[in-house]
Amino acid sequence: MEGVSFVRMDLRELIASPGKSLDFEFELPVEDLDFDGVLEYQTPMTVRGRVENHAGLLEARYDISADMLCQCARCLKEFSRTYRLEGAAYLTEELEDEDNADYYLLDDGVADLTEIARDAVIFDFEPRLLCREDCKGLCSKCGKDLNEGPCDCGDDPDPRWLALGQLLEKE
Ligand SMILES: [Zn+2]
Ligand SMILES: [Zn+2]
Incomplete structure (x- = not known):
């Protein structure tokens, strides 16, 4: 054909x-x-x-x-x-x-x-595209790319970064 x-x-x-x-x-x-x-x-x-x-x-x-x-x-x-x-x-x-x-x-x-x-x-089409399924994203406190390794923030995130992180997740 x-x-x-x-x-x-x-x-x-x-x-x-x-x-x-x-x-x-x-x-x-x-x-x-x-x-x-x-x-x-x-x-x-x-x-x-x-x-x-x-x-x-x-x-x-x-x-x-x-x-x-x-x-x-x-x-x-x-x-x-x-x-x-x-x-x-x-x-x-x-x-x-x-x-x-x-x-x-x-x-x-x-x-x-x-x-x-x-x-x-x-x-x-997926609503949220990820570079890889287990992408760790950015530290909600210092903004570091956590795929490149841990940062020094510990696990007490600054609420402002957390809010921004959630905002980005939604977009
Ligand atoms: Zn990613
Ligand atoms: Zn950090």
Whole structure:
């Protein structure tokens, strides 16, 4: 199957062809993806995938990836990260279960793949980006990066730093 670059994908032919599939590849506009902690997209957010007709049910499998420059929510350090998300959505001409977020309605046999990919990324993206899962963050008293070693403050944090630390955690 040859790739198509349209973001709106005409599936009328595929709907009539059980067992067939259609590949897609496009870039998701990053202007729509304004996440806290992402300083810059170093590559476009690329969406690759395939729509398959499984006995009349259209399944869109996608693989989304991008390189981005981020800022750690705890230690404020900048770090590079490769974001990757794989998943699937179902395309249907009639919504039977409106509550199922994985089902998308076709518009005259046309799928809005941008919407599907954007929803998936927004749903998946962590609200707080960390340079590593066990990042120790900054000392709430002296502001030292505790990943680089302990400071001399002991464990009696100054309430002002604590408040600032909590503020940063929330952001
Ligand atoms: Zn960190
Ligand atoms: Zn300290």
